[in-house]
Amino acid sequence: MANYIGAIDQxxxxxxxxxxxxxxxxxxxxxxxxxQIFPQxxxxxxxxxxxxxxxxxxxxxxxxxxALTPSDLAAIGITNQRETAVVWDRRTGVPVHNALVWQDxxxxxxxxxxAAEGGSDRFRAKTGLPLATYFSGLKLRWILDNVPGLxxxxxxxxxxxxxxxxxxxxxxxxxxxxxxxxxxxxxQLMNLLTLDWDEELLDAFRIPRAMLxxxxxxxxxxxHATLESIAGVPLxxxxxxxxxxxxGQTCFEPGEAKNTYGTGCFLLMNxxxxxxxxxxxxxxxxxxxxxxxxxxxxxxxxVAIAGALVQWVRDNFGLIEKSSDIExxxxxxxxxxxxxxxxxxxxxxxxxxxxxxxxxIAGLTRYTxxxxxxxxxxxxxxxxxxxxxxxxxxxxxxxxxxxxxxGGMISNDLLMQFQxxxxxxxxxRPAVHETTALGAAYxxxxxxxxxxxxxDLRARWSVDxxxxxxxxxxxxxxxxxxxxxxxxxxxxWL
Numbered sequence: 130m131a132n133y134i135g136a137i138d139q140x141x142x143x144x145x146x147x148x149x150x151x152x153x154x155x156x157x158x159x160x161x162x163x164x165q166i167f168p169q170x171x172x173x174x175x176x177x178x179x180x181x182x183x184x185x186x187x188x189x190x191x192x193x194x195x196a197l198t199p200s201d202l203a204a205i206g207i208t209n210q211r212e213t214a215v216v217w218d219r220r221t222g223v224p225v226h227n228a229l230v231w232q233d234x235x236x237x238x239x240x241x242x243x244a245a246e247g248g249s250d251r252f253r254a255k256t257g258l259p260l261a262t263y264f265s266g267l268k269l270r271w272i273l274d275n276v277p278g279l280x281x282x283x284x285x286x287x288x289x290x291x292x293x294x295x296x297x298x299x300x301x302x303x304x305x306x307x308x309x310x311x312x313x314x315x316x317q318l319m320n321l322l323t324l325d326w327d328e329e330l331l332d333a334f335r336i337p338r339a340m341l342x343x344x345x346x347x348x349x350x351x352x353h354a355t356l357e358s359i360a361g362v363p364l365x366x367x368x369x370x371x372x373x374x375x376x377g378q379t380c381f382e383p384g385e386a387k388n389t390y391g392t393g394c395f396l397l398m399n400x401x402x403x404x405x406x407x408x409x410x411x412x413x414x415x416x417x418x419x420x421x422x423x424x425x426x427x428x429x430x431x432v433a434i435a436g437a438l439v440q441w442v443r444d445n446f447g448l449i450e451k452s453s454d455i456e457x458x459x460x461x462x463x464x465x466x467x468x469x470x471x472x473x474x475x476x477x478x479x480x481x482x483x484x485x486x487x488x489x490i491a492g493l494t495r496y497t498x499x500x501x502x503x504x505x506x507x508x509x510x511x512x513x514x515x516x517x518x519x520x521x522x523x524x525x526x527x528x529x530x531x532x533x534x535x536g537g538m539i540s541n542d543l544l545m546q547f548q549x550x551x552x553x554x555x556x557x558r559p560a561v562h563e564t565t566a567l568g569a570a571y572x573x574x575x576x577x578x579x580x581x582x583x584x585d586l587r588a589r590w591s592v593d594x595x596x597x598x599x600x601x602x603x604x605x606x607x608x609x610x611x612x613x614x615x616x617x618x619x620x621x622w623l
Contacts, residue, residue: 131203134574135191135359136566137184139209139293140370141230141392142440144180146187147566148197151579153589155563157197159190166227171234171475174227177215180293181300189358199362203579205354206366206569208373209293211315214268216279216340219289222300225276228293229268232393232433232475236267237484243267243333249482255327256317257404257413259482262475263431265292266317266334273335286339292316294367295342301364302352308342309367310424314415319344321404321413324424346418347372348572366572370565371395372416374535375427376572377564379590381583384527389565390538393478394435394510396517397427398525409520410480419575419583428524430479430517434472435510436538441474442506448499456541458503465608466501467492469615470509477619480520487622491615510538511548512612518552531555535564542596550600551609560591 133156138145145160161183166174192198212231217224229235240260243251249260258264269290273280282288291299292315295308313319313326318336320327326341345351350365368376371389375397378387386398397416404413404426416427434441439455442448449455471477473486490505518529531554538544539558549556561567574580 131201131579133197133201133203134570134579135202135205135362136570136573137188137205137207137297138370138566138569139180139184139207139297141210144183144187145566146184146191147563147570148191148195148202149567149570153561153567157191157194159187159194161187173230173233175213175230177217177224177228177293177296180228181297184297185356188356192358199359202359202362204363204365204573204577205359206368206571206573207294207297207364208368208370208565208569209297209312211292211312211369211371212263212265212268213293214265214272214290215293215296216269216272216288216290217296219287225279225288226272229271231263233268234262234475234484236262236271239267239270240484252317252330252333253406255320255330257314257321257406258317261478261482262484263478264315264317266330266336269316269336270334280337283340284337288340289342290340291342294369298351298364298367301354301356303355305352306342307345307351309345309347310415310418311347311369311372312367313344315369321415321426324415324418346420348417348419348576350576363573363577365576366569366574368417368569368572371397371429372414372427373568373572374565375399375568376417377561377566377568378533378535378559379583379587380533381587384525385533386521386529387533387535387564388514390435390510390534390536390544392435392437394432394514396430396514396521398521398527400426400428400525402426405525407524409523410482411517411521411524412479417572419572428521430521432510432513432517433475433478435513436536437474438470438472438506438509442503448503455503455506456543458500459507459543462498462500462504465504465508466497467494467611468497468501468505469612470502470505471615471619472509473619477616479517483620485621485623486619489615489619491618492611507541507544508547511544511551512609514548515551515609529554531557533557533559535559535562545596546599549596549598551605553598553605555598556596557592558594560593562593
């Protein structure tokens with residue numbers, strides 16, 4: 130009997146394969162980064178072939194580490210960077226263009242064109258999403274319009290589209306063209322209620338239906354792996370990365386929420402089996418759908434730049450040598466010295482949705498040193514999170530009691546304490562930090578009976594550490610007021 134469950138975690142900067150035991154403990158893990166391609170300011174691309182190659186490599190490495198065979202795995206789930214768009218040749222599997230990454234802003238003119246005809250919220254009732262460069266539908270349209278002869282090939286069904294989950298599934302199974310409803314909900318082409326591609330949206334975005342994958346649930350047996358190192362293992366879970374973290378944190382009740390601190394920052398709150406329309410800049414999205422059960426929805430606050438800002442001060446600024454140095458440097462000062470860093474490198478996402486905003490450092494004086502800047506870099510993530518929490522509470526009518534956290538930045542104790550302070554509520558780190566991969570493993574395991582039900586999963590969640598607020602109210606509000614002032618300075622830069 131198979132004792133383990135696998136998860137492919139394909140993220141913005143790297144790809145991992147993690148093998149978990151039944152309790153959620155990591156048995157084996159391998160990770161490899163891939164190139165970030167910046168052809169022009171605001172453009173961000175990935176080589177989808179490189180991602181597929183890295184996926185094969187990390188699967189083989191993780192299996193070799195513990196001398197695992199395919200029979201050791203009950204199933205494999207996939208979780209992925211969501212809005213990154215790939216188009217490839219149906220016959221050869223070769224991508225026709227680099228993948229356009231979720232951060233890419235080249236579709237700003239198309240956003241403006243569509244908004245001029247009916248406002249930025251013209252499709253929100255059907256999709257839960259405002260018009261923005263973020264989502265993959267307009268990225269797909271850009272590829273169709275800019276690769277010669279591609280549109281006619283697409284209409285004939287000779288090329289295929291998918292987010293990264295679909296591209297990996299197609300390659301892993303030898304040609305299965307599917308996506309799950311969480312990923313489909315991030316294209317701006319799916320109707321939230323029917324969970325199917327919407328003809329009105331396809332017409333507005335000029336997308337041929339023939340190139341789109343079949344939409345499935347997040348937990349079912351889609352097919353079996355043909356890759357030698359995992360040959361025959363059921364592929365039975367697909368979740369976009371942020372929805373996977375929600376499942377990995379076992380947020381199965383309305384009002385339960387998690388925040389993932391990764392390249393960006395993404396706060397999701399379970400709202401139950403009916404979508405909640407946002408009035409305050411949140412996204413309405415599919416949280417998960419387990420087999421034939423009704424879909425569960427979430428409100429999401431998406432922040433474009435979080436951990437990516439730490440990488441930026443490391444790589445572009447040379448302020449630190451490695452990402453973990455940011456906390457050491459920030460601890461050399463007691464506060465931010467009045468400095469605020471608004472990282473609107475690709476515009477502002479929730480709750481503002483301003484594509485024409487750009488990054489700002491405000492409050493500099495001769496007193497400012499690199500410790501203050503490092504502190505401002507970390508505080509930017511927590512301050513953006515507070516803005517999202519406040520908007521989400523207004524939309525949902527639910528007061529957040531505690532924030533469950535995950536992602537690479539939660540090992541930063543200074544950031545987590547500041548997050549508790551600025552929110553004035555407890556912040557919790559779970560015992561298993563890899564909740565995104567774990568959520569994909571949970572979805573795959575439920576589909577094959579490796580796990581019995583969501584109560585079985587909930588019983589496995591436990592707390593590693595809790596940070597409690599310790600900041601004086603007057604200080605908290607002064608910091609937040611100054612932050613809001615700095616944010617306005619980033620508006621309408623272009």
